[in-house]
Amino acid sequence: MFHEFEFNTPIQPDMAERILRIMRVRGFEVANLQVIRRSNCLEFRLQGETQRPITQLYGQLEKVYKLKLKSATEHKKSQLQCHS
Amino acid sequence: MNGAACLIEILNRLGTSHIFGYPGGAIMPVYDALACLVKDHKMHHILCRHEQACAFSAQGYARAMGQVGVCMATSGPGATNLVTGIADAHLDSIPLLIITGQIETGLIGTDAFQAVDMLGITHGIVKHGFQVTDINHLVETVIEAYRLCTSGRPGPVLIDLPKDIQKASIDNFELAWQACSEDNPISQFTPTTAQLAQAVELLEQARSPVLMAGGGIKIANAESHCVEFLHTNNLPTVTTLNCMGLLPMHHPLNLGMLGMHGTAKANDAVQAADLIICIGARFDDRATGRVEQFAPKAEIIHVDIDAAELNKNVQSTLGIIAEADIFLAAINQWQKKCVKQYSNLVKQCANKQPVANDTLSNPPASNINKDQGPIYAADFLRQLNQHTDENSLISVDVGQHQMWVAQHFDFSSTKQFLSSSGLGSMGFGLPAAIGAQFAQPEKTLINITGDGSFMMNVQELATIKRYQLPIKIILFNNQHLGLVRQQQELFYAENYSEVELFDNPDFTALVRVFGFQSETINTPAESNPAISRLFQQPGPAFLEVKIPALENVWPMVPPGAPNSTRLTATKRQYDVS
Secondary structure (H helix, E strand, C coil), X not given: CEEEEEEEECCCCXXXXXXXXXXXHCXXXXXXXXXXXXXXXXXXXXXXXXXXXXXXXXXXXXXXXXXXXXXXXXXXXXXXXXXX | CEHHHHHHHHHHHCCCCEEEECCCHHHHHXXXXXXXXXXXXXXXXXXXXXXXXXXXXXXXXXXXXXXXXXXXXXXXXXXXXXXXXXXXXXHHCCCEEEEEEECCHHHCCCCCCCXXXXXXXXXXXXXXXXXXXXXXXXXXHHHHHHHXXXXXXXXXXXXXXXXXXXXXXXXXXXXXXXXXXXXXXXXXCXXXXXXXXXXXXXXXXXXXXXXXECHHHHHCXXXXXXXXXXXXXXXXXXXXXXXXXCCCCCCCCEEEECCCCCCHHHHXXXXXXXXXXXXXXXXXXXXXXXXXXXXXXXXXXXEECCHHHCCCCCCCCXXXXXXXXXXXXXXXXXXXXXXXXXXXXXXXXXXXXXXXXXXXXXXXXXXXXXXXXXXXXXXXXXXXXXXXXXXXXXXXXXXXXXXXXXHHCCCCCHHHEECCCCCCCCCCHXXXXXXXXXXXXXXXXXXXXXXXXXXXXXXXXXXXXXXXXCCXXXXXXXXXXXXXXXXXHHXXXXXXXXXXXXXXXXXXXXXXXXXXXEEEECCHHHHHHHHHHHHHCCCCEEEEEECCCCCCCCCECCCCCECCCCECHHHHCCCCC
């Protein structure tokens, strides 16, 4: 399954590192990652692949300091490929 | 005022009275600032003999005090030595503020002397890590870090402080302090009325419910609410290692600890239950056994302050994000209207043996008071019970002795037991006792340890000597890494690999070098008088208890097996000769 997340974080140099570490430890592989620096935040769009339920990552991401989750979507792989 | 003085001043204003630390090059400005406050007795610095012990001592302080513990070290090896203690605090949800010196900001990234990326190293074991690179952010960072330690689920927070920031001037300290220290209300997590109603409905429908009480109850000071709840509902109760002492050992509703070395009664009740009400526990594999077969017939109500814990290991029927005390107070209030007694399972449990005799610890027959033959840890601990009361705090290390204490010591309260439960860090017990003794100077601190664990932070005897702490150390010596040896015996065809410690030092002689009273006992008849002498000593004292090399902890659920699978002494035909 693919999971898609969109979230904002403060502009801190170690943010991407924190996110990627959480993904790896919780059993998610990165399929795609975009980080855009806005004037007051970092904007993340993230796709992860795993057999685990989305809540396993969602709950951990929510605990990252000052991370604001905008959306979290669960896709079957075939659905995502259709979109792309 | 420079950054270092600013840091110390903020800690002082936030209520920090004790810092457990070890100085070094990259944190010298902070120690320079600290000296004045220490001299004026406004703050105490405890110089441990290893940074790992600083972290464990600060944890012992936090666990015994229920407040933030503060530890401090220099950059590089000083900082890395803290790491085990930080991870330990993370897994047991202990509020710990860690301050590490760092090389100057301009040198970061040049592989300078004693430089490590502490922020990166600790990413996975802290609630958050801050590296201050601008003096103008220092005040808000320290205040925020301190607040984070205790908000929501407690845990460790790191401040990595480069040396140039420590030396930099801050002109507007009072202004910054006032701006940042205003009350920042901490959001509370409360159950909804719909959740309370559903929880009560599940309780009413259940025929054999069991309460599973975890460390979150202790952290939230929710013990009295919890006891009211379980009495109201007549709920058989199992506890995790972090919630020992919720009920007296022989209370009819206390089934004891569940899990790998839990009581048969606790594991059987959970496996047979049709409802588990789990409060403040995270379904750790040591508690659940094979998780797929945990409580197979049960619906689960899971109450935790951390949303990420719900449905992480065990799927719950009803997940409630709430602080344990708030949930329990609310459901108690709610239930005052509707009470149902669950007497069937309680009657069954009452017909069984008391918890303490239920563990089938080896050997089943008591050996107390015999002039010859070995001392069994269980017997010794039952005797120790007679010499202690609610004013005793027990810190343990990790291994067989830890499990024996959990099984056989009759705790008066959850706060009495200091144990590295989640990480299982050998070497925790002695420095944790030091921290706890500073937090609770009127209490009697007893460190119960093993010969493997004791040697992991043995240098802290020097700290005990320096501050003349009246800590009583009881060392169970079986000349082995006992818990590893036990698993090699049971699951690796007795292929003993690197677990023998026959070349241990003469422990009593070693301890005497530090000026402590010390003695060794070998036979059961010596136990009671030796325990009396231990407590008669006004200062630190040490008692080595020689126990059989091959004594095991029973019962035991094999690693990876369901809790319904249980090995006992009798099933193993165990021979101690």
